[in-house]
Amino acid sequence: MNxxxxxxxxxxxxxxxxxxAIFGTIFLFSTAYTYKQGLIFIFLPKGLSHFVSTGLTEIFFTYLQICTIFSFSFGLGITLTQLYLFLRPGLYAFEAxxxxxxxxxxxxxxxxxxxxIFPIIVKMLWELFLTYSQNFTAIDLTFEPRLHDYLxxxxxxxxxxxxxxxxxxxxNTVQIYTSKQTWVKYRGIAYIIAFSLAAFITPPDVLSQTLLGVPLIVCYEVQLKFWSLYEEYKKQLLIRQPIKPHKYSNRNKEKS
Known part of the structure; x- marks a missing residue:
């Protein structure tokens, strides 16, 4: 019974x-929808005067899309926090x-x-692709950005x-059970896994897979570089460490 x-x-x-967690996510969604225009204005690039809408319901569903992304992103943090508070009494101290x-x-x-970092990346990508639209001089080409595509x-x-x-x-977890030589040896397999994971998560187009696959590869290379720097630092630390006299030699000197 107990x-x-x-x-x-x-x-x-x-x-x-x-x-x-559910009510917190709903509250975030309602708050984001109340200030939906200001929320979209935050993500707009500087110097842009207008966007183009080609569908009757495009603006409405664009508002729903950005509010859903915003609320679920913060709602996931609330859910993980509540799950941690639920599991904490049954965890060991080091696990908690x-x-x-x-x-x-x-x-x-x-x-x-x-x-x-996010505003800097958005600004760099916008300026990069905007130059291709402005430098096209073969015909009279006018760049009209669409709000739904941009979001x-x-x-x-x-x-x-x-x-x-x-x-x-x-x-970092894999690094504990492997060596740096293994990471260097199977680097090509790691690249294939990164693009396979990107193809599984993103829509079936090359741009989406590249936008997700390349950062995964960058994380892999950055982790490998930090690993090499850390090993080099440990080697330099061992070289510069002073040699301590042996305790038995000190005793022999005292006896003599």
């Missing part, structure tokens, strides 16, 4: 935790501390990523940045 009551208690707590530090690291990582490209970039942190965690 076991049944305990199970019912934990199921109720899990239900409440999930309810908090590891998961807590991982959540804090993920929060700081994504905060810095979307505040500092779709931002969504693909968001996918690539979202999977960067789990990929770094996975690479």
């Amino acid at each position: 076991r049944l009551q305990t199970s019912i208690y934990y199921l109720q707590e899990l239900k409440y935790r999930l309810a908090y 501390n590891t998961i807590f530090n991982l959540l804090i690291t993920a929060f700081l990582f994504y905060t810095c990523l979307y505040i500092f 779709t490209h931002l969504q693909q970039l968001n996918k690539a940045l979202t999977f960067s942190f789990p990929c770094l965690i996975a690479l």
Whole structure:
């Protein structure tokens, strides 16, 4: 009977935790939809005066798309936090501390990523592709950006940045059980796995696969480079470490 009551208690707590996550996501969606125009204005490139809409319901579904992405991105963080609070009483102290530090690291990582790095990447890509549209002089070509297409490209970039942190965690986990020579030897297989994963996640077009596959490869190469620098640092540290006299030699000197 006590076991049944305990199970019912934990199921109720899990239900409440999930309810908090669901209502939190709904609240975020309603807030984002209230300020939908200001939210879109944040992601617009500087110097752009207008966008083009070709469908009757395109603006409405574009608003729904950006509000859904925004609410589910933050709602996933709320869900993971509630899941951690539910599992924390049954975890060991080191497990709870590891998961807590991982959540804090993920929060700081994504905060810095979307505040500092994401606008820079968007600006660079916009200026890069805008030059091709302006330098086309064979015919009278006018560039009319479409709002839905622009936000779709931002969504693909968001996918690539979202999977960067789990990929770094996975690479660090694999690094514990492998060596650097193995990473260098099977580098080509890692590239194939990155593009296969990108093809599985993204829509079936080359641009989406490239936008997700290339950052995965960059994470792999950055991890390998940091690994090499860390090993070089340990070698230099061992070389510069002073040699301590042996304790038995000191005793012999004292006796003499």
